[in-house]
Every structure is written in C-alpha cells, then in structure tokens.
Amino acid sequence: MPRAAEISVNEREFILQGLKENIRLDGRPFDAFRSLELNFGDEHGVADVQLGKTRVIARVSAEVTAPFVDRKFDGIFNISTEFSPMASPAFEIGRPTEAENILSRILEKAIRRSGALDTESLCIIAGLKCFSLRADLHILDHDGGLIDASCIAVIAALQHFRRPDVAVEGENATIFSIREREPIPLSILHHPICVTFSYYNAGEIMLMDANLAEEQVREGEAVITMNRHGEVCQIAKYGGVSVDPMALLNCTSVALEKVKDITKFIQRRLEEDAKKRDVGGLIAELSAENAR
C-alpha cells in the first residue's frame, strides 16, 4: 500500500504561524465553510456534493427483503462508506483506515441512530416484507471535511430518493415500477447536518471546515451534529487537546447558524431540481387530488 504524502515541517509551521496571526491559507475567515455545491443525478437518490475540492457522491438504492426477525415492523437502512484509492492512494479496499471508521461511526450516530429516517414507513408486510434502503458513499476527491460533506450528501440523497409504490392485498404485495406509478418520497423526520471544528494551539484557535492541510496539523476536532431546530443529535470529540466545555457549548450556537444555512441550501437545490424534472407542470396535471 502506498503511503499518503505527509505534510512537511515547513508547511506545518507556516500554517500554524498563519493561524496565530488570524490568517488561513485560503484566506477564509475562521468560521466560514468552503463553497458548497450540490447536484443531483438523472436518477432519483443520487447527490453529488462538492465542498471546496472535496467531492462526495451518495447514492441511495432500495430493494425488497424480509425484515429482521426481532424488528418485524421496521425496514432496513444501511450506510456504506468504503474508501477507494481514487481519493488518496493511502486508502485501500478491504482495509479500513481510522478516518473511514470514524466517518462511518459518526454517520451511523448522526443519521441512523438519531432517527432521521422513519424506518417503520419502509415496512410493507410486518415480518414478511420490507424495503431495505442502502446509501453508498463514494469519495471521489479528498481535501478535508469528509464528515461534513458526506453527511450533506446522504441527507440530500435521502430527500431526493423516491421509493417504488406498493399495494398490499392480504399477504400479497405488488411493487409498481417507476413507469407504472409515480414513486413515493421517503418519510424523513428531521435533517441532521454535521459541522466539524478543528482545534489548534492547545485548543485556543478554533476553525470550521478545515481543508486537508489544516486537518493534518490540527490537535483535536469536535464534530457536532444538529438539525435546523437546534436539536443536538451527537457531539464527538477526537484528538488529545482538551477543550473548555463552555467553548464547546458556544460551538453549538455557531454550528446552528451553519446548519440552518446548509439545510436551506439543500432545500433550494431540491426545489430547483424538482422544477427541472417537472417539465410543463405535468406532475400537477396528473395529480388526481381535488381542489378543496
């Protein structure tokens, strides 16, 4: 396995010196995200997120399986994060790095365990059939901020995804293909977004959305996941440096502003995409709903 190029001593000193003088390498303020771009694929459930030079594609797919025996009324939802050497030659297939483990653990906590997706709505026939949803994350380009970008990608892809419609008659379920019936959006209860803070100079300097070079010289990081209502889903703190609890509390209010912005951005992009798909207002015309 080839090793990733480590940052040199000079570069490290340069970045740290700059931070002490309140200057970031790319000229951003300390509490600014890089430019965020979000595009959707031709199919439903594909979200392509670009955060600066970091690029992540999330793809949500569904199939029908039997539910777990102990959870008869729940569908199945999995997030798969496997790094490939595309992002960095140091990533190897089948041998997860620490970054990969942390990413999958945080997404698990932030999206799955916070109950963002209503898994009960994925149930078709209790104990017999349910939808198994799977979100595949493809990291194409790695320039730091993988956790933030991946979380945005998964949340956007889930909101964009449409599952096939089903009709249940007794013990028989009919799954309609996309051509037969308009597919149905997932029921999502809230939209958690991750914001990563990086700590430098014994916890005195705090950066938002560090890029790869800044990530390599940081002393600690804290990942805060919130939704736009200000509910904290999880806080994870990694690295050796100690952080003042009051400062961490302060971080949540800073994070909330960012989370609101990002949620609004995702919503806007989703609406733009819906408008693009709905050529000539066909969906409104096909709807059988009466005006009340």
Add this chain to the structure above:
Amino acid sequence: MAPQALLSPLHQADGSATYSANGYSVIGAVNGPVEVSRRDELPEEAAIEVIVRPAAGVGSPRERHLESLLRTTLQHIILTRAHPRTLIQLTLQITSLPDEESAGDGSALSYSSLPLLPPLLTTALLALLSASIPLSTTLAAALVAISATGKIKCAPTAAEMVRAGPGVSSLHVFAFSAGRALVLAESEGDFEFGAWEEACAVAEEACCERVAGMEVDGEAGNGQAFLRGVVEGKVGREMRWRMAV
C-alpha cells in the same frame, strides 16, 4: 446521445477522467507510478492494479472479472518497463447505469457484464492519458450484439437490448489499438465463427479511423476519432500560453 468525456475533473489523483455514453457513466482515477507494496513488487516492470467499484453495493465476482480483463488488456498498452518496482493504480467508479439495467427483466443486459466493458476501457485509457502515463498505443472498444436472426448491431443502446430481450443471441466486445491490432475479444452466447468474424469487422469499422482519403466529415461514432478529439482539446488547453500572442 453522443459520448462525452472530461479530462482531469479530480484534484487529488494524478490523473482522472469521466466518460459517459449510452447511459453509462464512469469516473476513473489513476495514481502512479507510486510506491508498491513488497508483495506486489515486480523487479523489472510496474505492477498494475485495477479496481472497479459498482454504482451501488459492494464489489462482486462480476467486478473482479472486469478488473482482470482490464488489467490484462492495459498491461500490453502501458509501457510498464519504463517504471520498474512501482505501482500504477487505476480506480474506476461506475456512477450511473441505464435505467433498463437495474430492471432485471431477463434480457441480455441483466446478467452480462460485457456492456460495461467498453465504457470502462475508454475511461481507463482517458485517465491514463490524463495522468501522462507512457503508453505504446491508444485503444478503442466497441460492443456488438448479434440477434437470433443473424443481424449485427454495433453499440446497441440499453433500450434496444431490452426490447430485443431473448432475441439477442450473443454479445461481443472488441478493442482495437490505433494500429488496428485486435487487443481484446470477449464473447458471450451462441454464435458461429463466421458471425464472429463479421462482428469483428463491424467493430473494427466503429473503432478505428478511416484510411486517409476516405475521411468523412462530422463522423461522431468513431472510437479513435473521439479519443483524438478529446486529447486535442486537452493539449489545446495546456498549450494555450504558447498560442497567445
């Protein structure tokens, strides 16, 4: 839809390319020559590693099969002896498939891995070009379907294959080098040798540039001509500083 290609869309990899044609989109990245692990090290040439990642789910034997086909083909094209004891690592990520492929309706599409091979090969070659890995030649690949009635169709679309259903009796993938040498021939299904030869000739026509003097303007479907166009664009952009007066 005409095939589309974009060179070097990624920042981290040494070279990268996206290619989409007929509903298939693939993004490829090349890292190399890089340090090689002791296990894979070859004393006199570069080791080549090809990784194919499916759009959804984890890799299966189908991807492993495609990887081995790609590796053996690319081995003959990359000048591996120029970089002994190194590794050239090629990652191909499939980003989208035609809608028909996932339908699973028993047509030739849903069980065969051959329709994926031409887009993967083209992406691999474009990524290698973008990474400036020395190559002995370029190559172009084409998919050919022979129907039960003996009709030969070059580069059938996914919709056509689904419509034909069991009417497709065999599928073939041919790859030709710039010098019109056959470098890859993979076939599936029932066919006669005569039909195979005919299919091979059709694929050669689709892959290789016409002999000088027979040039037809605005020919789009031609494999080598397409590659030439993409590379011309790349060189044009890189040499812009020289052209400016």
